[in-house]
Amino acid sequence: MTNQAPRFWRSIPQRYNLSGTHCTCCNEYFFPPRNLCPNCRRGAHLEEYTFKGTGTIITYTTIYNATEDFERLTPYNLAIIQLDEGPKVTGQIVSSSAGVKIGMRVRPVFRILGKEGNKGIIYYGTKFAPLIEPNCSGRDE
Amino acid sequence: MRSVSIIGVGCTKFGERWDVSLRDMIAEAGVMAIEDAEITGEQIDALYVGNMSGGRFIEQEHIGALIADCAGLSRLHVPSTRVEAACASGGLALRQAVLAVASGYSDIVIAAGVEKMTDVSTGTAADALASAADREWECFFGATFPALYAMIAKLHMRRYGTTNEQMAQVAVKNHHHACMNPIAQYHMEIKINDVFKSPMVADPLHVLDCSPISDGAAALVLAPTEMARRFSEEPIKIIGSAQASDTLALHDRRDLTTLDATVHAGRAAFTQAGIEPRAIDVAEVHDCFTIAEILAIEDLGFVEKGQGGKATEEGITALGGSLPINTSGGLKACGHPVGATGIKQAYEIVLQLRGKAGKRQVDEAEIGLAHNVGGSGGTALVHIFSR
Numbered sequence: 001m002t003n004q005a006p007r008f009w010r011s012i013p014q015r016y017n018l019s020g021t022h023c024t025c026c027n028e029y030f031f032p033p034r035n036l037c038p039n040c041r042r043g044a045h046l047e048e049y050t051f052k053g054t055g056t057i058i059t060y061t062t063i064y065n066a067t068e069d070f071e072r073l074t075p076y077n078l079a080i081i082q083l084d085e086g087p088k089v090t091g092q093i094v095s096s097s098a099g100v101k102i103g104m105r106v107r108p109v110f111r112i113l114g115k116e117g118n119k120g121i122i123y124y125g126t127k128f129a130p131l132i133e134p135n136c137s138g139r140d141e
Numbered sequence: 142m143r144s145v146s147i148i149g150v151g152c153t154k155f156g157e158r159w160d161v162s163l164r165d166m167i168a169e170a171g172v173m174a175i176e177d178a179e180i181t182g183e184q185i186d187a188l189y190v191g192n193m194s195g196g197r198f199i200e201q202e203h204i205g206a207l208i209a210d211c212a213g214l215s216r217l218h219v220p221s222t223r224v225e226a227a228c229a230s231g232g233l234a235l236r237q238a239v240l241a242v243a244s245g246y247s248d249i250v251i252a253a254g255v256e257k258m259t260d261v262s263t264g265t266a267a268d269a270l271a272s273a274a275d276r277e278w279e280c281f282f283g284a285t286f287p288a289l290y291a292m293i294a295k296l297h298m299r300r301y302g303t304t305n306e307q308m309a310q311v312a313v314k315n316h317h318h319a320c321m322n323p324i325a326q327y328h329m330e331i332k333i334n335d336v337f338k339s340p341m342v343a344d345p346l347h348v349l350d351c352s353p354i355s356d357g358a359a360a361l362v363l364a365p366t367e368m369a370r371r372f373s374e375e376p377i378k379i380i381g382s383a384q385a386s387d388t389l390a391l392h393d394r395r396d397l398t399t400l401d402a403t404v405h406a407g408r409a410a411f412t413q414a415g416i417e418p419r420a421i422d423v424a425e426v427h428d429c430f431t432i433a434e435i436l437a438i439e440d441l442g443f444v445e446k447g448q449g450g451k452a453t454e455e456g457i458t459a460l461g462g463s464l465p466i467n468t469s470g471g472l473k474a475c476g477h478p479v480g481a482t483g484i485k486q487a488y489e490i491v492l493q494l495r496g497k498a499g500k501r502q503v504d505e506a507e508i509g510l511a512h513n514v515g516g517s518g519g520t521a522l523v524h525i526f527s528r
Contacts, residue, residue: 011277032278059299059397061291062344063283067271068264070283078288078343080392088392090279102299113282125282 005121015125018108020087022049029085053108054131055083060093060100069114081106081128092127099130107131142243146369146376147526149178149362152488155476156326158356163199163257164211166358170481171212171253174360178372182214186247188221189237191230191254192480195223197269199257208253227273228429230254231359231483232384232513232522238363239382239524248365254485255358256478266354270479273516275390287351287430289391289517291343294432297398298345300447303435305345307450309336311431312349312473314459319470321460321501324485326355326476350431355476359484361491377491380508381410381525391517400514402521403440407512410523411442414508418442421464421525422506423493425486427514428471434458437512438466441523460501468493468501483513487524494528 011032013019020031023046026039031051037044060079063070070076077093077100093100094109106128114123151173153166161169167190175182190208195201209221226233231254238252258266271280274289297303313333319325331349339348362372369376385405388394395401411418418441426441428434435449443464444452452458458466469475469489472482490509492498513522 015281059292059296061288061295061346063285063288063291063342064340064344065287065342066283066285067268067280069268070285071264073283076283078283078292080292080397090275090284090390090392091282102296123281127282 008121008123016110018051018053018126020049020051021046029087031083031087031089051083051085053083053126055081055106055128057093057100057102057104057106058082058088059102079128094127094129105131105133143245144366145239145242145363145379146366147361147379147487147491148364148369148373148376149174149176149180150360150488150491151177152324152359152485153357154324155355155357155478155485157259159259161356163195163201163255164207166257166356167208167253167255168211170255170358170360171208171251174251174362178362180249180362180372182217184249185214185217185219185251186249187238187241188212188214188219188251188253189234189241190221190223190480191225191232191234191483192223193225193227193230193256194269194272197261197272198266199260208255226520227515228427228477228479229483229513229515229520229522230480231485232511232524233483233520235361235483235487235524236382236384236522238361239379242363242365248368250363251360252363252484253358253360254481254483256480257356258354258478259356263354279390279392285343287346288343290430290432291346292391293397293436293517294345294430297432297435300398301450303450305337306333307454308345308350308431308435309333310453311428311434312336314453315428315467315471315473318460318468318501319474321499322470322475325470325474326353327470327474346430346432352429352472352477355478357476357478357481357485359481359488361484361487375495377494378527379524380527381414381523383407383409383413384520384522385409387519389516389519394518398436399446400436400440400518400521402518403437403512403514403523406521406523407441410525414525416508416525420508421510422508423465423468423490423503424510424512425469425471425489426466426512428467428473429477429514431473433514434466434471441510441512460503465503468498468503483511483522486511486513487526490526494526
């Protein structure tokens, strides 16, 4: 992980609020934001877009052996999530590993992702949690 | 474009080589290759070396000049270039050397690869390897390299019914092959149950589903085919050389259970060679994890998509099967010093095509293939070789 504040600071809009881009020419959504649309390239018209953050788990794993920065979290769940607007993202799932399933609906949650010791930067960002669709059962069981 | 041949090969023992440095290993592999080709330093026109992360592993960049220096070529001022494509750095060095000779710009060119990974802690090595993934949008959120392949495996199992046993069989087979390879890191037979009993790294991948951290170096000497017989009695022709790229992050791929870079590089290499996948007698593919070998044999067209696990279970890919895969032991059991791997793959195929692969020799091997992947599939290289 970086130990330079600017590198983290300049990505805050994307990491805190899932801010990406939308190409109005081909109607594809991109996260993280792209400066060039891979479909339209220089013919593109890109505008900022903030994702709803809800999506579906495409695949996942439970990590037992992590890099030094994430060792204290093990075991933790990591998934590739397809956001409802289309793009896929990698993120942690806040749930017991038994509860994670392919096809499960998730929503974004704001969490600490890491810290540089006791005096360094604290990194925040988006993780995902199981989504209870309000129109499915009507109440939590 | 000129036809290109390999006229000399060399490779160090792979493993935890605490007694030797990167400098020692590259010199050893280089001297072996040069002696094998019976050339002198004055005849060398250029050097290309694959090295993923000298900066992270030994705090040394500028590996191009370093290897020319270690090889005793500094006073000849031979141009030396380091190339990087993560775990495909070796394959990329080979391709750069092929292009230099094929174009007519250079005649005798060295393609080498080296990595010294055990001078840092396992955690630091894992973090350096993770930089082959997308640091900002995968690793930042806690992704590790095994985790990315674990997510591929999970989806492959779900879609195609691939089993834990089939994946473990890749490791069992490659360990068996490595027992017959003197340069391999592990000379240790394992059973499917050993894989299951080894600690879980990222579900469903256990420690024994993963390639190890290794030290090693390998080198090849290339020449125009028209000159090759002057140096070698058994030059090996490179009849296909292709490279393809894809998104850096796994999550951005068209399909999470296909490495499109492998598909594209494979097709281009087969077209150049003018052959179909079934013409291949022996192949070294990029098995950084057991699931990766299953993906590779599918994406190269050896078996249908989804049938890689079954083919492994049936023994098709074992020595004695119809398509022996990773006779060296592969990355899994021969070891995976990342920058050296792509060159070691070519080294193994050259030995097989020369008929000098000892106990692991594939009968009457005429055409071989080497497949090298960078990261989770952001880069792929495919080379096809012929006697």
